[in-house]
């Protein structure tokens with residue numbers, strides 16, 4: 001049976017979107033999901049997202065990494081899903097939806113989506129890096145030569161190394177540009193390589209930079225390989241709350257496969 005799909009991207013982090021409100025998509029077929037995401041043999045994407053019905057919210061998000069496995073929260077994917085829900089006529093300018101890490105609230109204005117992320121109450125600081133979970137696990141460390149270093153090798157070593165091992169972590173390399181601007185490159189678990197941008201990743205970087213005292217701003221700009229994102233938050237004691245990921249979410253094309 002032919003499957004209709006929609007392709008979206010948010011600062012170059014790209015996704016295959018499928019309207020699964022009729023529950024026709026076979027979620028158990030990991031190899032098929034990986035095939036759809038394959039850039040040579042399939043459509044090509046960093047991940048695949050199902051939009052499903054929800055009993056009390058506007059919709060539900062089900063996210064798979066490019067390797068075909070369901071994974072934790074995807075910030076850019078969530079923003080793109082809001083734009084997809086608007087294209088389908090499910091919402092107009094605001095949305096509530098459930099993802100694997102809980103309920104989310106979002107607004108959309110033209111193609112700019114502001115997505116509220118979960119609160120963060122734990123940031124672990126080590127000698128070389130910071131670790132925190134923004135819906136997905138993120139290792140954050142400084143890299144002076146961010147423009148030209150071997151992110152594939154260095155990212156994979158950290159992602160597969162101790163303490164993360166097989167379960168893994170996403171790995172973000174950061175360079176400070178100014179008090180409220182940071183350049184970020186991310187090695188993503190489940191893609192097993194660099195993506196042009198990672199929403200939960202830049203969220204983790206913004207919070208980590210505040211935690212480390214590298215910025216005292218509560219609106220931070222993150223420069224990624226695929227464009228700029230902004231993250232805003234409020235700090236209440238040890239809690240980062242009202243965390244918002246802000247940036248473009250763009251429809252690319254529709255097809256069937």
Ligand SMILES: N[C@@H](CCC[C@H](N)C(=O)O)C(=O)O
Nearest residue numbers: 071074075076136198199200
């Ligand atoms: N690209 C995503 C992160 C997706 C999840 C990640 N690969 C994982 O498995 O942890 C984002 O925009 O947040």
